[in-house]
Amino acid sequence: MEVQYMKVNGKEVQFPEGTTVSQILDNYKIDRNRVVVEIDMKIVDESEYDTYIPDKEAMVELIAFVGGG
Numbered sequence: 001m002e003v004q005y006m007k008v009n010g011k012e013v014q015f016p017e018g019t020t021v022s023q024i025l026d027n028y029k030i031d032r033n034r035v036v037v038e039i040d041m042k043i044v045d046e047s048e049y050d051t052y053i054p055d056k057e058a059m060v061e062l063i064a065f066v067g068g069g
Contacts, residue, residue: 004056017056021049028062036063 002017008024015024021044025032037044038061039054054060 004054006054006056006058006060008060009062018053021052021054024054024060025049025062030062030064034065036065037061038063 003014004017004019005012005014007013008028015027021037021039022032025035025037032046032049037049039052039058041059044052
């Protein structure tokens with residue numbers, strides 16, 4: 001299986017080719033209900049997480065919401 005390189009939150013990482021946004025979130029153990037995913041400066045709708053496959057060398061930003069008071 002081939003790998004693809006992309007930047008996640010500014011760090012170069014590799015994933016198997018064909019990795020979806022959901023699989024990236026699972027890898028980082030991030031709750032999909034508490035995150036916004038931006039790929040190449042475009043927000044990915046949560047309904048697309050299971051099917052959206054970032055391009056090779058994509059720039060992925062995972063922006064997690066933190067509660068507090």
